[in-house]
Amino acid sequence: MKLSKKLILLGIIPTIIFTLISFFYLIPETKKSIYAEKDIQIRTNVDGAYSIVSYYYSLSQTGALTDQEAQAQAKEITSKMRYGEGGYYWIDDINYINLMHAVNPKIVGTNRAAERDKRDVLFIKRFIDGAVQNKSEGFYSNFWFPKPNETDASEKRGYSKHFEPWGWIVSTGIYIDDVDTIVQKQITAIIVINTTLMLVTFMFTYWFSRKKIVQPLENVISKLGEMANSGGDLTQKIIIDSNDELGQLASVVNSLLNSMRQLIRQISQTSEQVAAAAEELTANAEQSAKATTQVAEIITEVAAGAEKQVNAVDATVAVVEQVSAGVQQVAASANAVSGKAEMTAAAANEGDKALNAAMSQMDSIERTVSGSAQVVMKLGERSKEIGQIVDTISGIAGQTNLLALNAAIEAARAGEHGRGFAVVAEEVRKLAEQSQEAAKQIATLISEIQAETDNAVVAMSDGTREVKAGADVVNDAGKAFKEIVLLIGEVSSQVREISAAIQQMASGSQQIVSSVRDIDRISKDAAGQTQTVSAATEEQAASMEEIAASSQELARMAEELQGTIKKFRV
Incomplete structure (x- = not known):
C-alpha cells in the first residue's frame, strides 16, 4: 500500500x-x-x-x-x-x-x-x-x-x-x-x-499528503535512483524546502552523500597506499624467507651440538651420583661411630658416677664401723659397770637372807606373837634368795657379753682396716675412670667433627648432583628448544613464502579496488 x-x-x-x-x-x-x-x-x-x-x-x-x-x-x-x-x-x-x-x-x-x-x-x-x-x-x-x-x-x-x-x-x-x-x-x-x-x-x-509528504519523498527516491542508475554519481544534492522531518531527512541524506564522497576519496588514497605497501611487503617477505632459511641451518647445527652436550652431561650425572652415594655411606658410618662414641662416653660417665657413689658408700661404711667399734667398746665398759652393780646386788641379797634368817629365829622365840612376823621374814628370805640367784644369772650374762664385746671390738678393728683399704682401691679406680671419661670425650668430639665434615661433604655432593641434574635438564631443554626453534624457523620460512604470495594477491586486489573507486564521481 x-x-x-x-x-x-x-x-x-x-x-x-x-x-x-x-x-x-x-x-x-x-x-x-x-x-x-x-x-x-x-x-x-x-x-x-x-x-x-x-x-x-x-x-x-x-x-x-x-x-x-x-x-x-x-x-x-x-x-x-x-x-x-x-x-x-x-x-x-x-x-x-x-x-x-x-x-x-x-x-x-x-x-x-x-x-x-x-x-x-x-x-x-x-x-x-x-x-x-x-x-x-x-x-x-x-x-x-x-x-x-x-x-x-x-x-x-x-x-x-x-x-x-x-x-x-x-x-x-x-x-x-x-x-x-x-x-x-x-x-x-x-x-x-x-x-x-x-x-x-x-x-x-x-x-x-501529496503536497507535503509524498512529493518530497518521491523527489528523494528519484534522486537516489539516479545515483544508483548512474553507476556511482555522488555529486547530486537533494533539495526540499521544508523544516519538518522530510527536510531533516533530506539534510541527513545530503550529509550521508557528503560522508560517502569523503569515504570514497579516503578509500582511493588508502588503496594506492595499500598497493605500494603490498609491493614493499612482497620484497621484504622474500628477503625474510632467505634469512629464515639461513637461520634454520644454523639452528640445526646448534641442535646437534646440544645433543652432544646432553650426552656428556648425562655421563657426568652418573659419576657425580656415584660419588654422592659413597659420601653418603661414609657419612652413615661416621654417624654410627659418633653414636658408639657417645654411648661409650655415656657408659664411662655412668661408671664414674658409680665409683663416686661407691667411694661415698665406703666412706660411710668406714665412719659407721668406727662408730660401731666405739659403741662396742663403750658397751664393754658399761658391762663391767653392770657386773660391779650385780655384785653389789648379790651382796645385798646375801645380807638380806641372813637378816631374814635372824628375824625368823627371833620370831620363833617370840611364839604366837611372832608368828606373823615369822611369815614375813620367811617371804623376805625367799625374795632374797631369788634376788641372789638372779644376780648370779646376770653376772653370767654380763661375763658372756663382755667376751662377745671384746670379740666385736677386734672384728670392728679388722673391718675398719679393710674398709680403708677398699676405699683406697675405689679412689684409684675413680681416678682411672675420670681419665677414661676425658679420653672418650676427646674421641667423641673428634668423631663429631669428622661426622659434621662428612655431612657437609654429603650436602655439597647433593648440591653438586642437583646442579649437574639442573645442567642436564637445562641442556635437554635447550636441545628441545633448539629443535623447536629449528622447526619454527622452517615454518616461518614457509609462512614468509605464503606472506609473499598473499602480498602479491593484496597488490592485485588493491589495483582492482582502485579501478572500482574510479567509477564514482565525487
Whole structure:
C-alpha cells in the first residue's frame, strides 16, 4: 500500500472510531437520558395529583369536609387536570376498581384486574400491585394503549403511586414512541455529519499528503535512483524546502552523500597506499624467507651440538651420583661411630658416677664401723659397770637372807606373837634368795657379753682396716675412670667433627648432583628448544613464502579496488 493511501486511511480512522462510539455509546446513552426525562415528567405530574388528593384528605380530617365530599372533589379536580399533549390521570382502588378516568368515564366502577394490552400483559393489575408494594417510591411500568382516535396501540410509559389513607392508586402515562423518532433523527444527523467530515478529511488528507509528504519523498527516491542508475554519481544534492522531518531527512541524506564522497576519496588514497605497501611487503617477505632459511641451518647445527652436550652431561650425572652415594655411606658410618662414641662416653660417665657413689658408700661404711667399734667398746665398759652393780646386788641379797634368817629365829622365840612376823621374814628370805640367784644369772650374762664385746671390738678393728683399704682401691679406680671419661670425650668430639665434615661433604655432593641434574635438564631443554626453534624457523620460512604470495594477491586486489573507486564521481 502506498504512503498516500496509508495517510488517507490514518485520517479517516478517527472519524470511523467516532462514528462507532456514537452508535454504540452516545446513542444508547441519549436514549437512556430521554427515558429518564420521561420518568421524571410523569412522576412529577403524579406527585401534583397526589398532593391534591392529600389536600382534600386533610380537609376531611379537619372536619371542613366529609370523606365523601373530599373524595368527590379530589376526583373532580384530578379528572380535569391535563399536561403536555393529551396527558391525563386515572384513579383505581387496591381492589382494581376504577374510581376516576379523565378521558373514559364509562369504565368508572368496573374491575380492571383482567384488562390486558396488545402484548397480553395485565398492565392495570401490575400498576396497582406495584404501587402497593412500593408505597413511598411508586411504580414504573411500560404498556401498550391506543392514542385518541386510533385503534392501533402505541407503547406508553406509566407511573402509579399509592395514597394509603383512602386506598387509592393515582396513575398517569405518556407515549414514548416519539423516543425512537428522536433517536432516529440523531442517528441521521450523526451519519450526515460523519460522512461530511469523512469526505472533508479524505480530501484534505489527500492534498496535504501529496503536497507535503509524498512529493518530497518521491523527489528523494528519484534522486537516489539516479545515483544508483548512474553507476556511482555522488555529486547530486537533494533539495526540499521544508523544516519538518522530510527536510531533516533530506539534510541527513545530503550529509550521508557528503560522508560517502569523503569515504570514497579516503578509500582511493588508502588503496594506492595499500598497493605500494603490498609491493614493499612482497620484497621484504622474500628477503625474510632467505634469512629464515639461513637461520634454520644454523639452528640445526646448534641442535646437534646440544645433543652432544646432553650426552656428556648425562655421563657426568652418573659419576657425580656415584660419588654422592659413597659420601653418603661414609657419612652413615661416621654417624654410627659418633653414636658408639657417645654411648661409650655415656657408659664411662655412668661408671664414674658409680665409683663416686661407691667411694661415698665406703666412706660411710668406714665412719659407721668406727662408730660401731666405739659403741662396742663403750658397751664393754658399761658391762663391767653392770657386773660391779650385780655384785653389789648379790651382796645385798646375801645380807638380806641372813637378816631374814635372824628375824625368823627371833620370831620363833617370840611364839604366837611372832608368828606373823615369822611369815614375813620367811617371804623376805625367799625374795632374797631369788634376788641372789638372779644376780648370779646376770653376772653370767654380763661375763658372756663382755667376751662377745671384746670379740666385736677386734672384728670392728679388722673391718675398719679393710674398709680403708677398699676405699683406697675405689679412689684409684675413680681416678682411672675420670681419665677414661676425658679420653672418650676427646674421641667423641673428634668423631663429631669428622661426622659434621662428612655431612657437609654429603650436602655439597647433593648440591653438586642437583646442579649437574639442573645442567642436564637445562641442556635437554635447550636441545628441545633448539629443535623447536629449528622447526619454527622452517615454518616461518614457509609462512614468509605464503606472506609473499598473499602480498602479491593484496597488490592485485588493491589495483582492482582502485579501478572500482574510479567509477564514482565525487
